[in-house]
Amino acid sequence: MRDLAQVHQKKVLVLGLAKSGFTAARLLHKLGAFVTVNDAKPFEENPEAQELLNLGVTVICGRHPEDLLEEGFELLVKNPGIPYSNPMIQAAQEKGIPVWTEIELAYKISEAPFIGITGSNGKTTTTTLLFHMLNQDEKKPLIAGNIGTVASGVAEHAESDNVIVTELSSFQLKGTETFRPRIAIITNLYEAHLDYHGTIEDYEASKMKLTQNQTVEDYFIYNADQPHLAAYAQKCKAQLIPFTLKGKTEDSISADDEYIYWQGEKLIDRSKIMLGGQHNLENILAAAAAALLWGGTEETIIRVLSSFTGVKHRSQFVVNWKGRKFYNDSKxxxxxxTKSALEAFPGNIVLLAGGLERNHSLEELRPYMNRVKALVTFGETSDRFGDFAADCGVGEVEKVSDMLSAVEKAVSHSSDGDTILLSPACASWDQYENFEIRGDAFIEAVRKVTEADE
Incomplete structure (x- = not known):
């Protein structure tokens, strides 16, 4: 781990705990900063705050004192989930106090280089695929970021011969200043998270911070099939590595209906790839290009693509039972x-969907609802989702209250050859703490229903 004189014996405020805030606070304390942690959760319910207090960190819990920033802080590290509209963040910016997320801290203390992956969709699958490719080629990768492992905690123990393969959200990237990945990947850009960013321009600008510090020694892998992303790429200083699904190209990575090509030469027959769905082909091209640029072998890439079946909760194949294939796409x-998931299957889908009501439009699903033979819906959006499906001509719509009932109803509306797909199109927080718990509930319900009928 590199020493960081920028924080040594400086007053640093960590705003918001959870995994990233806790890790950043502990690390900053280790680096010699005078750390204060401020978290909304009451101290008696906050084991992270209790542990930090035992280390000697100043802890303020249960409230956000308005005068806290009067104490002379020289840096604020915020949990990425805290929006920039937060009064404490706005006050810090008005005072000229730098505001980081822990990704910036991770970069500054890391002995290892970074590969950064972002995008509206596909970043977890791309990150996981790339990690497996580099790992099997003994390139000593470490995996970190929005995928579940806090980047600064990984960077603390990384060595110079490692490479940190990092999934990054727009929330995390917006709080970076000097972060420079040697390879940057943007899988795609669509309108998302406007409740956080306010405008599509701010969302896209936050994503593009992934490349802002890259130089001609670095690489930027991007989706050339999106004209607005290709236009962004032309402003970057890195070497450009476009990928396309529109046919063979001679100088980068590409795919047609039969093959994936690297620099115009066949890399793998698509029929040998285990990971299904057109949307996953984007992820495959991005990961394969990054692996090859980092010195990976074509043989290893082919081996991984011939065996990798998906990331848990992301179009994850669960079981084939009586001719019905169950998929967990809780993410x-x-x-x-959900549109991407529906695109991945040709039809005969029994869809399980619904969740937290954010009043997001469902209209982009309409062109693909003809692939849905039945809908089982749940959660706060159940009535609105059901009305939408009926308006799209879906013949069978069922409303349920829990996941086991949802799977039971889905099976009752299915036949041999159908796909039973959990792809909620909504956040989970009305019924589940996170999408992982929702996905696990689906897997457990599938197990109960299928084992009970054997």
Whole structure:
């Protein structure tokens, strides 16, 4: 770990705990900063705050004192989920106090280089695929970021011969200043998270911070099939590595209906790829290009693509039972992600959907609802989703209150050859703490229903 004189014996405020805030606070304390943590959760319910207090960190819990920033802080590190409209963040910016997310801290203390992956959809699958490719080629990758492992905690122990393969959200990237990945990947850009960013321009600008510090020694892999993303790419200083699904190209990575190509040469027959769905082909191209640029071998890439079946909760194949294939796509927390899932299957889908009501439009699903033979819906959006499906001509619509009932109803509306797909198009927080718990509930319900009928 590199020493960081920028924080040594300086007053640093960490705003918001959870995993990233806790890790950043502990690390800053270790680096010699005078750390104060401010978290909304009461101290008696806050084990992270209790542990930090035992380390000697100043802890303020249960409230956000308006005068806290009068104490002379020289840096604020915020939990990425806290929006920039937060009064404490706005006050810090007005005072000229730098505001980071822990990704910036991770970069500054890391001995290892970074590969950064972002995008509206597909970043977790791309990150996981790339990690497997580099790992099997013994490139000593570490995996970090929005995928679940806090980047600064990984960077603390990384060595110079490692590479940190990092999934990054727009929330995390917006709080970076010097972060420079040697390879940057943007899988795609669609309108998302406007409740946080306010405008599509701010959302896209936050994503593009991934490349802002890159130089001609670095690489930027991007989706050339999106004209607005290709236009952004032309402003970057890195070497450009476009990918396209529109046929073979001679100088980058591409795909047609039969093959994936690297620099115009066949890399793999698409029929050998285990990971299904047109949307996953974007992820495959991005990951394969990054692996090859980092010195990976074509043989290893082919081996991984011939065996990798998906990331848990992201179009994850669960089981084939009586000719019905069950898929867990609980990570689909918006209509765009569910649209991608529906695109991946040709038809005969029994869809399980619904969740937290954010009043997001469902209209982008309409062109694909003809693939849905029945809908089972739940959560706050159940009535609105049901009305939408009926308006789209879906013949069978069922409303249920829990996941086991949802799977039971889905099976009752299914036949041999059908796909039973959990792809909620909504966040989980009305019924579940997170999408992972929702996905696990689906897997457990599938197990109960299928084992009971054997």
């Amino acid at each position: 689909a927390t918006n209509a765009l992600a």
